[in-house]
Amino acid sequence: MPFGRRNVLLALLAIGAIVPAFANGYQLFVCNLVAIYILLAIGLNILVGYAGQLAFANAAMFGIGAYATGLLQVHLGWPFWAAFPSGGLIAAAVGTLLALPALRMSGLYLALSTLAFAQATQWVFLHWENVTFGAGGFKTPHLSFAPLPVDKSVGLYYLSIVLVVLLYLFGRHVVTSRIGRAFVAVRDSEVAAESLGIDLLRYKALAFGISGFYAGVAGGLYSALLNFVAPEGYDLFQMIIQKSTIVVGGMGSIAGSVIGASIIILVLELLREVKGMQEIAFGALLVGFVLFMRGGLIAVLRRYVRGWEEPLRMTPRDQAQALAQPEARPSAADK
Amino acid sequence: MLLFSYLLMSGVTTGALYALVALGIVVVNKATGVINFAQGEFFMFTGFVGWMLHVQFGLNYPLSFLLAVAVGFVLGMLTDRIAFRPIAKNDIVSLVLATVGIGFILKGLARVIWGGKADYLSFPPITSPDPIMVGPLMVIPQQLAVLAGTIIIMLVFAAFFRLTRAGKMMQATADNARAALLVGIRTDRIYTLAFGTGAAIAAAAAVLTAPLTLLYPDIGFAFFLKGFAAAVLGGLTSLPGAVLGGLIVGVAESLAGGYIHSSVMELSPFLVIMLVLVLRPSGLLSFRKARRV
Numbered sequence: 001m002p003f004g005r006r007n008v009l010l011a012l013l014a015i016g017a018i019v020p021a022f023a024n025g026y027q028l029f030v031c032n033l034v035a036i037y038i039l040l041a042i043g044l045n046i047l048v049g050y051a052g053q054l055a056f057a058n059a060a061m062f063g064i065g066a067y068a069t070g071l072l073q074v075h076l077g078w079p080f081w082a083a084f085p086s087g088g089l090i091a092a093a094v095g096t097l098l099a100l101p102a103l104r105m106s107g108l109y110l111a112l113s114t115l116a117f118a119q120a121t122q123w124v125f126l127h128w129e130n131v132t133f134g135a136g137g138f139k140t141p142h143l144s145f146a147p148l149p150v151d152k153s154v155g156l157y158y159l160s161i162v163l164v165v166l167l168y169l170f171g172r173h174v175v176t177s178r179i180g181r182a183f184v185a186v187r188d189s190e191v192a193a194e195s196l197g198i199d200l201l202r203y204k205a206l207a208f209g210i211s212g213f214y215a216g217v218a219g220g221l222y223s224a225l226l227n228f229v230a231p232e233g234y235d236l237f238q239m240i241i242q243k244s245t246i247v248v249g250g251m252g253s254i255a256g257s258v259i260g261a262s263i264i265i266l267v268l269e270l271l272r273e274v275k276g277m278q279e280i281a282f283g284a285l286l287v288g289f290v291l292f293m294r295g296g297l298i299a300v301l302r303r304y305v306r307g308w309e310e311p312l313r314m315t316p317r318d319q320a321q322a323l324a325q326p327e328a329r330p331s332a333a334d335k
Numbered sequence: 336m337l338l339f340s341y342l343l344m345s346g347v348t349t350g351a352l353y354a355l356v357a358l359g360i361v362v363v364n365k366a367t368g369v370i371n372f373a374q375g376e377f378f379m380f381t382g383f384v385g386w387m388l389h390v391q392f393g394l395n396y397p398l399s400f401l402l403a404v405a406v407g408f409v410l411g412m413l414t415d416r417i418a419f420r421p422i423a424k425n426d427i428v429s430l431v432l433a434t435v436g437i438g439f440i441l442k443g444l445a446r447v448i449w450g451g452k453a454d455y456l457s458f459p460p461i462t463s464p465d466p467i468m469v470g471p472l473m474v475i476p477q478q479l480a481v482l483a484g485t486i487i488i489m490l491v492f493a494a495f496f497r498l499t500r501a502g503k504m505m506q507a508t509a510d511n512a513r514a515a516l517l518v519g520i521r522t523d524r525i526y527t528l529a530f531g532t533g534a535a536i537a538a539a540a541a542v543l544t545a546p547l548t549l550l551y552p553d554i555g556f557a558f559f560l561k562g563f564a565a566a567v568l569g570g571l572t573s574l575p576g577a578v579l580g581g582l583i584v585g586v587a588e589s590l591a592g593g594y595i596h597s598s599v600m601e602l603s604p605f606l607v608i609m610l611v612l613v614l615r616p617s618g619l620l621s622f623r624k625a626r627r628v
């Protein structure tokens with residue numbers, strides 16, 4: 001099966017690995033951005049697509065990761081290599097705390113309270129001026145890969161690629177393990193999940209924590225990529241970009257997150273000139289995919305590409321399709 | 336005392352506007368069980384429409400107001416047709432994302448159409464901007480006009496629900512959609528009407544507010560969060576609750592802004608939403624403890 005999921009992703013990785021050999025500075029920057037958004041999309045997909053927690057706080061986690069990584073370097077003089085993992089862990093810790101309101105509410109109410117939380121994070125970035133430097137943001141120290149013979153942009157690119165591969169594999173293993181099955185059970189019915197002995201607090205906290213960690217790591221990379229951190233990078237629009245990546249790629253699919261993030265970032269860069277056009281494009285993408293392609297691009301791949309298999313399908317409709325397939329297949333083959 | 340009366344008055348005025356936004360959210364939620372995330376963008380977009388009619392086309396204020404409300408109603412009905420009716424039976428994630436998408440399209444449109452002229456557009460005041468003294472209270476006439484407008488809209492709204500056939504059918508649908516369908520009410524039309532009414536109220540609030548504040552494409556989300564905080568305070572399905580919630584949020588915000596720090600104002604909706612949803616999910620007016628799921 002030449003176009004199986006594994007082969008396609010390995011081919012993408014191979015292309016990704018040789019990008020610095022021929023790309024110019026801007027193209028390398030965009031590819032690095034794609035890598036960062038793949039991390040964000042996988043993290044968000046674990047939380048929304050698998051665990052079914054409709055949270056709007058991942059842009060804030062992304063910001064917390066970026067701010068923590070930057071501020072630990074600026075205020076405490078930590079090296080990047082200590083500040084960066086700490087940023088990821090801090091975002092994971094804040095994410096875990098968000099599971100507490102998620103225990104008491106779900107659906108719309110969770111969406112709105114996490115939205116309010118994200119606004120409050122923005123408020124802290126803006127107004128805690130002696131720590132966060134307020135609306136103007138701050139510059140992060142220049143990153144150097146000293147013993148290695150690479151300059152900053154190439155080094156950061158390879159660091160991002162390595163992290164994407166590692167966290168992709170981690171994400172895949174999480175969702176196909178007992179934990180992932182517990183997430184899906186919580187998503188499909190909390191009551192049924194609890195009666196199967198799944199500890200809601202534990203698994204919700206785990207989903208929020210893992211998701212926060214991905215966002216925090218992505219934030220750390222983002223701050224190093226831009227050498228600059230400011231509040232407006234982590235606002236509601238950021239959240240919509242991330243939501244679009246998983247809606248376009250496919251909810252409940254790690255491979256879909258990779259595809260969605262790549263496409264969304266390319267669209268974003270093509271429309272960079274006019275913010276209004278970006279907003280119209282993303283709104284239209286969201287509405288269009290929700291209305292006409294609910295499984296995202298991954299559902300199309302699964303349907304038309306032989307050998308493309310996805311572990312742990314996502315929507316009830318997908319499950320219905322899967323059940324219907326044994327009858328549907330022969331008739332399709334007859335044609 | 337002068338400061339207090341001023342803060343109280345401006346709190347009541349903004350609170351009345353939040354109450355209108357909250358009413359729009361509650362009307363849609365009551366009928367359909369969905370929170371319309373585009374509500375704030377309806378507010379912003381129709382505010383710009385009002386500005387365009389009044390300032391660019393030179394129509395008088397009442398006519399611009401009515402036309403903006405009509406545009407809001409149509410926008411709301413379109414939202415129902417595009418982003419609610421085709422997917423009404425799907426999961427809540429799709430419904431939320433669809434209205435978020437509609438909101439972003441409106442925001443982008445506003446930025447493309449009106450954002451280029453100046454980032455902040457000002458709406459000319461409809462009364463004299465000088466404050467007057469009513470006994471010990473310092474009042475800005477514009478605030479009085481806004482307050483009066485808000486009260487009139489609320490009364491019209493209450494009359495619509497109590498007295499008209501459409502209003503009664505909406506109440507019946509909100510009460511029990513299946514039973515309403517059984518007695519011959521076309522509930523899908525009621526949903527369209529609810530979305531349209533919600534957006535029309537947002538439009539009325541926007542054109543009333545516009546002379547007091549500046550218009551910019553990002554204004555919608557702030558009003559949406561505050562309106563939602565007000566609606567949550569009132570329990571999300573109660574119309575009087577939404578009005579009370581709006582007044583509480585407005586006054587609390589104004590007093591906190593005046594006595595603590597102006598930056599605290601932006602934090603108040605977050606605190607209200609979190610505290611109410613965690614501690615008292617059924618709202619202030621309800622005595623029944625229920626979990627919101």
